[in-house]
Amino acid sequence: MTDKQLRLLKCVADETRFQILLTLKKGERCVCEIMEELGREQSLISHHLRALRKCGLIRRRREGKKIMYRLADPSILGLLADVEKLANKFC
Amino acid sequence: MTDKQLRLLKCVADETRFQILLTLKKGERCVCEIMEELGREQSLISHHLRALRKCGLIRRRREGKKIMYRLADPSILGLLADVEKLANKFC
DNA sequence: GGCTTATATGAACAAAGATTTATATGAATA
DNA sequence: TATTCATATAAATCTTTGTTCATATAAGCC
Numbered sequence: 001m002t003d004k005q006l007r008l009l010k011c012v013a014d015e016t017r018f019q020i021l022l023t024l025k026k027g028e029r030c031v032c033e034i035m036e037e038l039g040r041e042q043s044l045i046s047h048h049l050r051a052l053r054k055c056g057l058i059r060r061r062r063e064g065k066k067i068m069y070r071l072a073d074p075s076i077l078g079l080l081a082d083v084e085k086l087a088n089k090f091c
Numbered sequence: 092m093t094d095k096q097l098r099l100l101k102c103v104a105d106e107t108r109f110q111i112l113l114t115l116k117k118g119e120r121c122v123c124e125i126m127e128e129l130g131r132e133q134s135l136i137s138h139h140l141r142a143l144r145k146c147g148l149i150r151r152r153r154e155g156k157k158i159m160y161r162l163a164d165p166s167i168l169g170l171l172a173d174v175e176k177l178a179n180k181f182c
Numbered sequence: 183g184g185c186t187t188a189t190a191t192g193a194a195c196a197a198a199g200a201t202t203t204a205t206a207t208g209a210a211t212a
Numbered sequence: 213t214a215t216t217c218a219t220a221t222a223a224a225t226c227t228t229t230g231t232t233c234a235t236a237t238a239a240g241c242c
Contacts, residue, residue, distance in 0.1 A: 001178065005178030008178055010229095016230085031190095032189085041231080042190095043189090043234095044231060045189095048230090057181075065189085066189085086170055087100060090148075090166075132202070135200080138200080139200090153208095155210070156216095190238100193232105193235100194234100195230105196232090197231090200226080201224105201225080202223105205220100205223100207219085208219085209219105210215100
């Protein structure tokens with residue numbers, strides 16, 4: 001278990017970040033959409049998006065005034081499913 | 092993603108606890124063996140063992156002066172393997 | 183260019199978690 | 213039963229992480 005792997009695990013093991021990932025699972029979203037969906041402050045979402053980006057889980061692109069976020073790669077869907085499956089098995 | 096599931100994830104996403112699980116993967120161990128293997132303080136190990144026990148990942152039994160710890164259930168081996176596999180896929 | 187909208191960032195603060203220190207408990211043994 | 217060995221626990225402290233608040237940036241529009 002490397003440092004980087006541990007950081008990935010910790011990154012996913014946060015409620016807000018996990019919810020953001022679930023939102024992006026449904027497709028590309030801008031920050032304000034994510035804020036609305038989760039009902040949290042803009043700045044908080046922004047910080048968490050940064051963290052997710054730092055571990056390579058999400059990507060972004062600018063579209064006019066907005067910045068659109070998406071899962072970095074479709075295999076992340078698998079990660080989310082697996083994490084949920086694991087958790088279910090033991091809870 | 093329930094609260095309990097999140098707690099499980101967080102529990103696994105700690106270096107020391109993960110190492111303890113890897114140690115127990117090799118078989119039942121007493122606290123002093125775990126301490127030695129990880130080279131950490133007795134009290135620290137004890138705290139982490141408690142946390143692991145609290146999420147149901149490990150069990151213990153007394154044997155004379157010693158207390159022996161083990162994985163709660165063989166399916167935890169699967170959990171560890173899966174977690175490592177996931178991490179590898181993205182790191 | 184000044185204003186607005188959308189997002190990012192840095193600093194301050196709060197909360198949670200890990201680690202250490204000191205002490206307690208409980209079984210074995212002299 | 214007093215001592216020792218193995219482990220647990222509580223409190224104190226240190227560290228990390230999450231949250232908020234205030235401000236900056238960058239694009240589009242008037």
